[in-house]
Amino acid sequence: MTTTKHRVGEHLRDQGVSRRAFLKFCTASASLMALPPGLIPAMAAALEQARRPSVIWLSFQECTGCTESLTRSHAPTVEDLILEMISLDYHHTLQAAAGEAAEAAREQAMKDNFGKYLLIVDGSLPGPDANPGYSTIAGVSNYAMLMEAVEGAAAVIAVGTCAAFGGLPEAAPNPTGAVAVMDLIKNKPLVNVSGCPPVPMVITGVLAHYLAFGRLPERDAYHRPLAFFGQSIHDRCYRRPFYDKGLFAETFDDEGARAGWCLYRLGCKGPSTYNACATMRWNAGTSWPIEAGHPCLGCSEPRFWDAGSFYAPLSVPTDLSSSRILTAGAAGALVGGTVATLARRTVATAATSRQPVTADELEQTL
Amino acid sequence: MTTIADPMGFLLFTKGPLFNIAIAIFALGLAARLAEILLLGRRPNFAEPRAGEWLPGLRTVVTRTLPDPGTFKRAPFNVLTGLIWHVGFLVALLLFIPHIELIKGLFGVSWPGLPNPFVDLVTAVTLVALAATLVHRLTHPVKKRLSTIEDYLIWAVTFLVVLTGYLAYNRLINPYPLALGLHILTAELFLILLPFTKLTHIFTVFIARWYNGASFGRRGVQS
């Protein structure tokens, strides 16, 4: 991997990237970051001067889907360019080195760039109180490795819903005691790029932002970059006009489904899901789940595995049980019946023990 | 985590455990209340009836929904605001598609809904009418005299249910899980309070009207 002394502009020029190409790259990056096109010149100037950071990528309890998403992203040139701009010093799936050599590279990069490197994590990890044996790398528990690596990190990027929120490993009953990265890291700048997997351009967009502006982007309550997670799927959905008109598909094969109507009734979690799918799309911008006719699962939200059926509408409670209602109703009828029976007895007693009024008694009051 | 820091956690709490608690309290409380009423029953009536009880009772259940012309003329504001918000509330409750899905999920029955913008408009009107009823309650001497803390509590809960629903639909509170969670939370509060307050009238009104209609009907008067 190349030296980190270079500034991005010089580095790219050395790679034979022209000014127009650079401008085009900045345009693409701005589009990724959902920045207004008017900011492109300022961004170009900043990127020109940016330094290439060292990046350490740790993969814990994950499925490699996030890495797949990134490496199979539709714009290899741009991805290449962004990856050119960083120095990816450790990624145990992608790097050529293996075994002790790989771990040595990690140790070395951490030492050389202490306080300056960017730490990227995908996957959740067994928490400090859980059995560390559930997930180890080179005999080191995920927890120990994360805490060691975070020490010298300038910022942390949690990629994917597992790293961001615990994801599938953390779903009930959470056998491994999985926790999210943000549960463990409180004193470093952290950004969550959630999604299962995240939109690849969002990962690179966050990197580009970090490169261009030297800091993490603005984030929401869940530390997600607002540029990508600031609006819900529902708000950016091209099918929104159908929702507003009250036109819904009710099965996957009805007229409404064929006409591309809103998928709310088929369980779409778009209204409560914040992500960039609706504008960035997937597979080279070809399409995205809702355009393909499937409701949004809400994969970029916390606990989406435990939020009830993917196919139950958002308004339906997560843990429905009509027998529970019936039981409560029966218990209520029993209680009410008891109260009423006692009350009837009260009335009967009052009626029989009631002292009849006589004219003599009334006369006494006159 | 707090509501603000974990809106999705809040939403899932209101949609999960809290919903179960609320619906259980509601079912238990309401069943108890209805049992209290129905088991008390009526004493035998030995007077020769002029007419039956069932049909006049059922007729009164329906007819009392609208006032007689004289009452309407004497209290048009009270009658109109009351009618408007009740109709609006029922339309929003029963004909908004997400609510229909909820009922379908709970009981397996469903019916056609209304277009969302229409329900939205109805909801806005309902909010205005509800606000008007509060003003009326605070200013009209009779209502002022009748009103108890419970009346204002119930008004507040009802208003909040509609308001949070309106805000959630129009996405005026962000993030949306917080907005939806607040709406569900207020609805659950409504459900929990229902059997123990005058909100019970939602169910007992049918019994009360029937008893009234039956009693008058027996004497040959359409009440």
Added chain:
Amino acid sequence: MSALSSIPVRVQSVSHGTANCGNAVPILHEVRHALERLIATGEGTQIDLNAIPFGPEDEAHLLAVLGVGEVRATIDALGPTHVQETAIPGVWLIDYRITEDQRLALHLDIGDIPEILRTQRQDLDTALTTLDARLTRAQGGAQFES
């Protein structure tokens, strides 16, 4: 579950009419405002169509309304970039693509001429040296490659 083959598959085209073009019209209004601003102040506007929630037919509808104008240019840098003037003077469509012909970004540029078409000022620094070098070689009768 029954066998997959038992699920009847019908392919049919559904005519959406204008139902799926609901998001094109607001963009056209935005273009109109940008044009008014250009005429009044000379200030240009870029609209990133990737940031707009478009349905399958929104884009086609938008482009059909804008039409095709006189100028068409292609820039060969980091893959092709197609610049097309629309039938509305001052409204340009810029389609940024990579070598595999996949789209990076699609912009509407409301202005006199898109920035990417202009000669880059920084490149002028090397203009004279490049030309001088080529002159020298020309005088030496050398052959050129672009």
Added chain:
Amino acid sequence: MSPIANPVVNPEATAFNLERGLAAFRAEIDGPVAAFFSSCVHCGICAQSCPFYLETGDPKYTPILKLEPLRLVWESEFTLWGKIKGALGLQQRVTDAMLAEWEELIYDSCSMCGRCSMVCPVGNDIQAMVRKSREGMVAAGHAPEGLAGAAVRAVKTGSPMGLQWKTLQVQIEHVQTSSGLTVPVDQAGVDYLVMLSSMEVINFPEYLEAITKIFDHAGVTWTLSTQCFEATNAGIQIGNKDIAALLVERVVDAAVTLGVKNVISPECGHAYTAIRWEGPNLIGRRYPFRVFHIIEVMDQLRAQGRITTAGKELDRLSLHDPCNLARKSGVIQQQRNLMDLVAEQFVELPEHGRFQWCCGAGGGVSSNERAEPLKLAAFKRKKAQIEAVEPERMVTMCATCRTQLEEGLEHFNMDIPVVGLTELIADHLVDKEEPT
């Protein structure tokens, strides 16, 4: 269930007290009461149906508010929630002072006209609950003196006004002389036993002559009973089922003694509801005879073609429906059929039939001297109705209503005479002399 004298009456002790009252309230609570109180939303619409509120503007006269003691007994002793509140010390209780304050609301400002029961949006039968509340009020010693006096006189003398048979006897002889007809007394096995009200005998003696003529004309067999002639029931008005049952038993006994098929309630509102609707339940058994209001009987005779009239009243007549007869007993069309026989120009009051307005004197208000000002205030509602149609005469069929209309119209210097419908019919029977 005739009243049983309490064997351990201590003459020193106060006969009525709070606990006795609460027991009486308790004994009145049933499913409808629970449903009604569960359903009230404090909308205040009932106030718009109450002449006492409308004409005084005082919100304390709101009908549902009059039921607060009964409601508190229900809430604290008949609901789970009330019991929980009670355990927490949050439940308000009925006190003697409260009942003292409520006496005016339950008696003086309520004629039990039932209009509130007719308009309540949730269907609360408020009037029925006022009737129930009066049971508790009597037992707690909070009944108005005027009503207690009437009840005592009714039980002890047979008439709330202390009227004796011998007074009636004089009137009977007068009727026989003036009409040349016989007024049958104690005739066993006839079709109808005719009951009277003391107020009618004293204020409107023409009624007896009128029915004598009508029944003669229609060929109806009927009788008066020396055993019991009084149809009114002071027990119903004060709101005590023991007294009321005792008075009903007297009527039943008289009817059974004579073996009549039918009993006719006179031109009196509450007498009819007392004997027609409450009576069988007060005594706990069905009657061996049927009960009709005189208006019902006349309309039946009319329908059978047994009443032939000639000529019509030419002036503008309007009709006051007694609450007890119309709204509370369903006799609404009958009086209109009869009016059509004899009235050339009959105009309805703006709100009539089941939605008519009370004259303000019913429900014991007229027997309660203290309530005089409220009674007059409530009449203003009727007065406004009458003014709206400007009749030359009013027709009604209840002695209490008639007295109230006469007094009220006179008070407001309105020269509109009030006549009883029975007399009006009697005046137009064919083959009879011109009325004097």
